[in-house]
Amino acid sequence: xxxxxxxxxxxxxxxxxxxxxxxxxxxxxxxxxxxxxxxxxxxxxxxxxxxxxxxxxxxxxxxxxxxxxxxxxxxxxxxxxxxxxxxxxxxxxxxxxxxxxxxxxxxxxxxxxxxxxxxxxxxxxxxxxxxxxxxxxxxxxxxxxxxxxxxxxxxxxxxxxxxxxxxxxxxxxxxxxxxxxxxxxxxxxxxxxxxxxxxxxxxxxxxxxxxxxxxxxxxxxxxxxxxxxxxxxxxxxxxxxxxxxxxxxxxxxxxxxxxx
Numbered sequence: 416x417x418x419x420x421x422x423x424x425x426x427x428x429x430x431x432x433x434x435x436x437x438x439x440x441x442x443x444x445x446x447x448x449x450x451x452x453x454x455x456x457x458x459x460x461x462x463x464x465x466x467x468x469x470x471x472x473x474x475x476x477x478x479x480x481x482x483x484x485x486x487x488x489x490x491x492x493x494x495x496x497x498x499x500x501x502x503x504x505x506x507x508x509x510x511x512x513x514x515x516x517x518x519x520x521x522x523x524x525x526x527x528x529x530x531x532x533x534x535x536x537x538x539x540x541x542x543x544x545x546x547x548x549x550x551x552x553x554x555x556x557x558x559x560x561x562x563x564x565x566x567x568x569x570x571x572x573x574x575x576x577x578x579x580x581x582x583x584x585x586x587x588x589x590x591x592x593x594x595x596x597x598x599x600x601x602x603x604x605x606x607x608x609x610x611x612x613x614x615x616x617x618x619x620x621x622x623x624x625x626x627x628x629x630x631x632x633x634x635x636x637x638x639x640x641x642x643x644x645x646x647x648x649x650x651x652x653x654x655x656x657x658x659x660x661x662x663x664x665x666x667x668x669x670x671x672x673x674x675x
Contacts, residue, residue, distance in 0.1 A: 437504070438511065442467065446475040447484060447498065455497040482507045545650040548577060551642065554650050558635050559589055565635030566666045568600035568622075573644045574631060575608055587612055600666070600673045602628070620673035634662045 434444040449464040450456055456464070462472050476496060479485040484503050487494045545554045558565055575583065590597065596616045601609055609619040633640040637656040643649045 437508070440475075442471055443475045443478055446472055447479055450479075450485065450496055451498050455495050457493060457495055461496070483510070541654045543652045543654075545652065547647055551578065551648055551650055552582070554640055554642075554652060555586060557638075557652075558633065559586075559593060559595070561636045561638070562593055562595065563636055564596040564598075565633060566598050566663065567631065567633050568666055568669055569628060569631035569642075570599065570601050570605060571629050571631070571644050572602070572604040572608075573629065574642070574648075575605065577644065577648060583612075587617070591616060598666075598670060600669055620670060620675050622669070622673055632662065632666075634659055634666060 431441065431444040431448060434447065435441060439447065445465050445467070446461060449461050453460065453464065458469065458472055458476065461467075461476070462469050465472060467475075476485060480487070482503075483506055484499055485496055486499055487496045489495075545551055591614065594616060596618075598618045598620075599609075600620050600622055603621050603623065606621060609621075613619055629644045631642040631644065633642070637659045638652055638654045639659050639662045640650055640652045
């Protein structure tokens, strides 16, 4: 019904309607059909047949030639146009499909580049504050979800007491299930407790007593968490690839100096 109404409004023939659905514009369709009916014709004959202005006929003949649907020969310095064999329409559609495939490839390439730009934008530094025991539980859960090896230095005895031995036992069990390797440089006061958690994927070394402090630094993925173990603990988590790399280098220096 829609096609029928469309044809009535624009006085289209069935042939014109079908060609337009293939991607012809209305003038191209009229010129092409006029040429098909004549077999071959000069531009003047097509102007009479279509009742178009000469510029419209010439413009659309040029378009049809570019699509491979029309060719011409010279007779007494006059161009005689003729429609190419019907296979030319299939060839035209194949070329259009090739063009669409190329656009798809370009689109995929652009999509990748856009994703890279978005990813680069997402790599901008972000900071999150965690307060209290509940906040720190969320932070340590994030270290498990990162599911990557990580590094710790600092950690006073108060961190064990505040979070509770049950929390740390459960945390380390989940970490070992995920096979997350951890290197920790503890304050000397945690030496006794460290014996309970040492394993193939849990390596511990110690700083001299003079380095004991209330702060702890955790490096994992592209994140660095700095925890202050005061009465109400506070942690600042910064996500920045360059910062994490710098802290990892600092950790390696400390690790080389720390004692088992």
